[in-house]
Amino acid sequence: MIYKIISKGALADLFAGLQETYDEVVGPQERGPAFVFDKLSSVDEVRLNYPSTILPPTKYFLPADERLFRFDRSTGDVYDSEPAQGTRAILGMHPCDINAVLMMDEIFMGDYVDPYYETARKSSFIIGVSCMPEPGHLCAAFGADEIHRGFDLFLTDLGDRYFVSCRSVPASELMDSYVRSCEPSAEDINDFQERTKRFKEAFAPMPKMDQLPLLYGAKYFDEELWERIGDDCLSCGACASVCPCCYCFDVRDKVDPGGKTGMRHRIWDSCLKSEHAEVAHGHNFRPTRASRVRYRFFHKFVGNFSRTGKMLCVGCSRCGKACKVGINPGSVIEALQKEYLPDTAGVEVFKGGGAS
Amino acid sequence: MNYLNDMSEINLSLQDRTNAYRQLGANPFRPWPARITSITQLTPKEKLFELRLIDEKVREAFTFTAGQFVELSIFGVGEAPISISSAPSKQGFIELCIREVGTVTAAIHRMQCGDVVGLRGPFGRGFPFEDMRGQDILLVAGGLGIAPLKSLINHIHDERHDFGKVTILLGARNPSEILFRHEFDMWKHREDFDLIMTVDDAVDPVNPDVTWDGEVGLVTRLFDRLDIEPAHTFGVICGPPVMYPFVVEEMRKKQLKVDRIFVSIERRMKCGIGMCNHCAVGHQYTCIEGPVFSYWDAINLQEAI
Ligand SMILES: Cc1cc2nc3c(=O)[nH]c(=O)nc-3n(C[C@H](O)[C@H](O)[C@H](O)COP(=O)(O)OP(=O)(O)OC[C@H]3O[C@@H](n4cnc5c(N)ncnc54)[C@H](O)[C@@H]3O)c2cc1C
Ligand code: SF4
Ligand code: SF4
Numbered sequence: 114m115i116y117k118i119i120s121k122g123a124l125a126d127l128f129a130g131l132q133e134t135y136d137e138v139v140g141p142q143e144r145g146p147a148f149v150f151d152k153l154s155s156v157d158e159v160r161l162n163y164p165s166t167i168l169p170p171t172k173y174f175l176p177a178d179e180r181l182f183r184f185d186r187s188t189g190d191v192y193d194s195e196p197a198q199g200t201r202a203i204l205g206m207h208p209c210d211i212n213a214v215l216m217m218d219e220i221f222m223g224d225y226v227d228p229y230y231e232t233a234r235k236s237s238f239i240i241g242v243s244c245m246p247e248p249g250h251l252c253a254a255f256g257a258d259e260i261h262r263g264f265d266l267f268l269t270d271l272g273d274r275y276f277v278s279c280r281s282v283p284a285s286e287l288m289d290s291y292v293r294s295c296e297p298s299a300e301d302i303n304d305f306q307e308r309t310k311r312f313k314e315a316f317a318p319m320p321k322m323d324q325l326p327l328l329y330g331a332k333y334f335d336e337e338l339w340e341r342i343g344d345d346c347l348s349c350g351a352c353a354s355v356c357p358c359c360y361c362f363d364v365r366d367k368v369d370p371g372g373k374t375g376m377r378h379r380i381w382d383s384c385l386k387s388e389h390a391e392v393a394h395g396h397n398f399r400p401t402r403a404s405r406v407r408y409r410f411f412h413k414f415v416g417n418f419s420r421t422g423k424m425l426c427v428g429c430s431r432c433g434k435a436c437k438v439g440i441n442p443g444s445v446i447e448a449l450q451k452e453y454l455p456d457t458a459g460v461e462v463f464k465g466g467g468a469s
Numbered sequence: 470m471n472y473l474n475d476m477s478e479i480n481l482s483l484q485d486r487t488n489a490y491r492q493l494g495a496n497p498f499r500p501w502p503a504r505i506t507s508i509t510q511l512t513p514k515e516k517l518f519e520l521r522l523i524d525e526k527v528r529e530a531f532t533f534t535a536g537q538f539v540e541l542s543i544f545g546v547g548e549a550p551i552s553i554s555s556a557p558s559k560q561g562f563i564e565l566c567i568r569e570v571g572t573v574t575a576a577i578h579r580m581q582c583g584d585v586v587g588l589r590g591p592f593g594r595g596f597p598f599e600d601m602r603g604q605d606i607l608l609v610a611g612g613l614g615i616a617p618l619k620s621l622i623n624h625i626h627d628e629r630h631d632f633g634k635v636t637i638l639l640g641a642r643n644p645s646e647i648l649f650r651h652e653f654d655m656w657k658h659r660e661d662f663d664l665i666m667t668v669d670d671a672v673d674p675v676n677p678d679v680t681w682d683g684e685v686g687l688v689t690r691l692f693d694r695l696d697i698e699p700a701h702t703f704g705v706i707c708g709p710p711v712m713y714p715f716v717v718e719e720m721r722k723k724q725l726k727v728d729r730i731f732v733s734i735e736r737r738m739k740c741g742i743g744m745c746n747h748c749a750v751g752h753q754y755t756c757i758e759g760p761v762f763s764y765w766d767a768i769n770l771q772e773a774i
Contacts, residue, residue, distance in 0.1 A: 189585030
C-alpha cells in the first residue's frame with residue numbers, strides 16, 4: 114500500500130479525476146434529516162462526514178430490482194442476459210460497508226459466480242472514508258470498524274487534511290494524474306495514530322460476543338426465549354432491506370404487453386416474510402414470527418460463521434433504526450447472553466423508532 | 470469414506486462435481502431451452518415429462534447423479550426446482566415427474582409435446598452412488614418422494630450386478646396416487662428387487678371398482694418383516710416432511726447407523742446456486758450441500774428434519 118497526504122481542498126481534484134475516469138460518481142448526500150448514496154454532479158454535494166446512510170452502498174452491486182434477461186415465451190430464446198456495462202466510482206464508503214461488501218463477495222463470487230454481481234463489482238472504484246462511532250453502532254463488536262482491503266483508496270480525516278491509503282494500480286494512477294499530494298511526515302503519521310486511538314475510545318461498551326455461536330445453538334429450541342425476542346416482529350422486512358449483509362432475493366417473470374416476450378428479474382426479499390420458507394401444500398418451515406427472527410440472526414451469527422468464519426453483521430445499526438419494535442442484533446445478543454450471564458450489562462442499542 | 474460434514478470435504482466434492490455451467494463457463498441464471506418430447510399422465514395430479522435439451526453442446530455437458538435437481542423455467546411464469554427422475558445412464562433425455570401444485574407446475578401441465586421450456590442445472594448433491602456399490606439398499610418413498618428415488622432405482626437397475634439386496638418400500642395415500650404404478654406392478658414379480666407397495670386407504674377414488682391387493686397402512690409397518698444386515702446396508706428416504714422421523718426410527722431399530730441413512734429434503738428455492746438463501750437449513754443450503762443429506766448431517770442442521 115502507498116500512503117499520501119492531501120489537503121481537503123484537493124478533494125475537488127480527486128473528484129474531477131473520478132468524473133473523467135468513470136461513467137458515474139456516487140457518494141453520500143444530505144436528504145432532509147438523513148443521508149443517501151446517490152449520483153454526484155459536483156464535489157459540493159458530497160458529505161464525507163455523514164453518520165450513516167438509509168440504504169447501504171451494497172445497492173450498487175445488488176440492486177433492489179435487477180434485470181436478469183429477456184425471453185421469448187414461444188421459442189424459449191433467452192437474450193439480453195449480459196450484465197449492465199458502465200463504470201462507477203463510489204466515494205465515501207465507511208469501513209463497515211466495505212466489510213459487508215467483502216462478505217457479499219464470498220457469497221456471489223464463491224462456488225458459483227453471479228455474473229451480474231461480479232461485473233458491477235469489477236467495474237467499481239471504491240473510495241473509503243473514516244468515520245466516528247454514533248450511538249448504537251456495534252461495528253467494533255464484529256471487527257468491522259477496521260478495513261484493510263476491499264477499497265482502491267481510503268481517506269482518513271485528519272482535520273485539515275486526509276491521510277490517503279492507496280491500494281490499487283488504478284488508484285495510484287488516478288492520484289498521480291489528478292491530485293496534488295505529498296509523502297506523510299512523522300507528524301502526519303503521529304496524527305493518524307492519534308485519530309485511530311480517539312476513534313477506538315469513542316465506542317460505547319460493546320455487547321459480549323463470547324461463545325455466541327455456541328450459545329445460539331444451545332438456546333435455539335428455547336421457544337419461550339424466542340417468543341420474547343421475536344414475537345413483536347411485524348414481518349415488514351424493513352431490517353433486511355436496509356442491511357448491508359442481507360442478500361435474500363426472489364426471482365420473478367414479467368410479461369410484456371402482447372404476451373410474447375418478457376423479462377426475468379430479481380428483487381430483494383427477506384427471511385422475515387411469512388412465505389420465505391413455505392413450500393407446496395402450505396407447509397411452512399418457519400411459520401411463526403419468532404421462528405423467523407430466530408432464523409435471521411442464526412444465519413448471521415452462526416450459519417455464515419460456520420461457512421466462512423465471519424458473522425453477517427457489521428454492526429451498522431441501520432436495522433435497529435428501521436425497526437418499529439426494537440429488534441436489533443444488540444438486543445438479541447444481550448438476551449442470549451443473559452441466559453447464561455445474568456449480570457450482562459445492558460448495552461446501548463437502539464430501542465426502535467424512526468430514521469435518524 | 471466418512472460422511473461427517475466437514476466443510477472442507479464438502480467443498481472438495483463440490484469442486485469435483487462435473488457441472489455443465491462450469492464446463493461451459495455459462496451464466497448460471499440463464500436457462501437452457503429444452504423441448505418436451507413426451508408426456509405421460511401418471512396419476513390425476515402427476516405427469517412425467519421427457520425433455521431434450523436443444524443445444525447439442527449443452528446436452529453433452531449435462532451429466533448428473535441420481536438425487537440432483539434442475540430449475541425448470543416456464544418463461545413468463547417462473548421457475549421451480551424439480552428432481553431428475555430418469556437415470557444418469559439415459560443419454561440425451563431428462564425425465565421430470567411433476568405434481569401440479571401451483572403456477573409453474575400448472576403451466577407445464579398445460580403444455581404439449583414440442584413446446585419449449587427452460588432448464589438450469591443440474592444442481593445440488595445426489596446420492597453417494599459410488600459408495601453404495603456392493604451394498605444392500607433399502608429405499609423408502611412416500612408420495613412424490615419417489616421422483617428423485619426413481620432416478621436412483623433406475624440407475625441401480627442398470628448396474629444391478631453391483632448391488633446386494635435391493636428393497637423398495639413405496640407408500641401412497643390411495644392406489645390412484647401410486648406413481649409409476651404400471652412399471653412397479655410388473656416389478657412385483659422380479660426376484661432381484663423386493664418391492665412392497667402400501668396405501669393408507671385401499672379405496673381407489675378414481676377406479677372405485679378395482680380392488681387393491683397390496684398392503685394397507687403406513688410404510689413404517691412394513692419394517693417388521695424386513696431382514697437387514699445393518700453393516701452392509703444403506704437406507705434412503707424421500708417423502709413428505711412428516712415421514713422422516715418415523716422412518717428413521719424404524720431404520721435405527723434395525724441398527725442402521727445415522728451416517729448410512731440418506732434423506733432427500735425439500736425447501737423453497739429461487740436460485741439453486743447458494744445465493745437467494747431461501748433453502749437454508751442450519752448453516753447449509755439445500756441446493757448446494759443437499760438436497761441429499763446423510764441423516765447425521767440432517768440432525769446437525771437446525772430445523773432440517
Ligand atoms: C430439490 C427439490 C426437488 C423437487 N422435486 C420435485 C419433483 O420431482 N416433482 C415435483 O412435482 N415437485 C418437486 N419439488 C417441489 C416443487 O419445486 C414445488 O412444488 C414447486 O416449486 C411449486 O412451484 P409452483 O410454481 O407450481 O408453485 P407456486 O405457485 O410457486 O406455489 C405453490 C405452493 O408451493 C410453494 N412453493 C413455491 N415455490 C416453491 C419451491 N421453490 N419449492 C417448494 N415449494 C414451493 C408455495 O409456497 C405454495 O405453497 C422439488 C423441490 C425441491 C426443493
Ligand atoms: S444486521 Fe443490522 S446492524 Fe448488522 S449489518 Fe445488518 S443492518 Fe447493520
Ligand atoms: S424491521 Fe423489525 S418488525 Fe420489521 S421485519 Fe425486521 S425485525 Fe421484524
